[in-house]
Amino acid sequence: MTTTVAFQGEPGAYSELAAYEYFGAQIATLPCSTFEAVFAAVGEGRATHALLPIENSLAGSIHRNYDLLLESDLRIVGEYHLHVSHCLMAVPGASLEGLRQVHSHPQALAQCQRRLREMGLEAVIAADTAGSARLVQQRGDPTIAALASRRAAAVYGLQILVAGMEDNPANYTRFLTLTRSQENTDWQEDGDYKTSVVFSLHNQPGVLFKALSVFALRDIDLTKIESRPIQGQPWEYMFYIDFVGHVRSQVCQRALDHLGELAPFLRVLGSYPRHHG
Template identity: 40%
Template sequence: MNHTIAIQGFEGSFHQIAAQHYFGPALTLAPCATFTEVVRQVTCGEAHRGVMAIENSIAGSILPNYNLLQQNELQISGEVYLTIGQHLMALPGQSLADIREVHSHPMALLQCADFLSQYPHLRLVETEDTALSAKRIRDNQLAGVAAVAGRLAADLFEMDILAADIQSAKENYTRFLVVERPEDAQSPASPNKASLYFHTVNTPGSLVKVLSCIADHNINLSKLQSIPHPGRIWEYFILADLEFDRPEQFQAALHAVEQVAEGLRVLGVYQKGITY
């Protein structure tokens, strides 16, 4: 079986760190420029599993990735929460006063907006990956250009950190999902979390009925996210993350939800992730 793990990003990225925490340090990675490519590789069997960010505690949900989950036959088999430290780094021997441009993924730039706004002369350049930005600066010896990336990227590409932990909120976390094809999935020993999609008729109280089914079974609703329903203007899918104590507790709630929701689909039943 192919045990390659597809990740969005490249060597030194936060996706690599998350994958290593979940699977261990010795793994074969398939770096992908986009989340769409991650999903394609897993769906086609080129990669055994994929790791994809789904939300950040500062920047919020990554809605296109929810759409990718909804539109493709993939199953969530796990998750990991990663503490994100964003650092401003450049070629050795430079100072912050030497920097004219800052390159990074738009999500990273958004997470560091407060710090970067203190230097209005800096030109912010959006790229496809944090670590790849650092690598390009190293490979091309770009003086006067800095990257926002993680400490692993600074270590790998021998960059000097000019300012550490520049994210706006010092408690900055990203949640990553582990996805795989349903035919490859194995049931976890002690599942305590599930993700599901559904939609309801556009009538008063329809969503409340679903939420009441969940509450009546003493299940914690840890996330509720609305996502536009393609082809239906102002109608939405709802994604819900449910945390429970016993699998039979979830199954009972699921049966109740089926009676009042439409288009119900369970995206995965798995163990709640660990924070690193």
């Protein structure tokens, strides 16, 4: 069966690049206009996997996707850290000296602010990075450029004038791979895994401390904590925690049993091989 990976954005988006880097070149990809549509594509079987950005090392969490993970019953089966590097691209034959405008997503423009100022280019906001590359191709105007991925340049037949435009090179986006299967990934006792869980807590003094104790007292390392509001219960939260370990290991199972004593709601979103780098 072909691996078909749904992602949010247009062909050439960073999410599509991450899909190819994670799964390899032989996959099919399915562009979707919204994150909701990505979940639906996998839920309805039009795609085998979803690739979902969950956090950027400069901009922070993509909070909407935490909410969608909770609403959906897809399971996390992998993670991938993509190094985000913006390329300045224009139609073949264009030159740096002839450029006037650069189109891109506001976040990409912000991340290349210093370089763009030095180059004296006018920034124009677009809905997404790959869409701005498509626009540059369609216009055919050698005075306009796009900031997008190396892959977008290939997809739209554009020429890369400058690679690595970003002011801060430590720019990574963490993606999650999701499937419909309710199976956990294979487990090996000496493997290196992460597990993602979501839970609620009673509004009592010290309750978050107690919840974290189930991990700390078993030397389980947390890599991320995120909270999201519970609709209709002002100032109460769902907590999302990523920790090192697999749900099938005895120590993690005991920690989750212990957490279940404290948490009125608890769900394991998945255990998956940890990506270093």
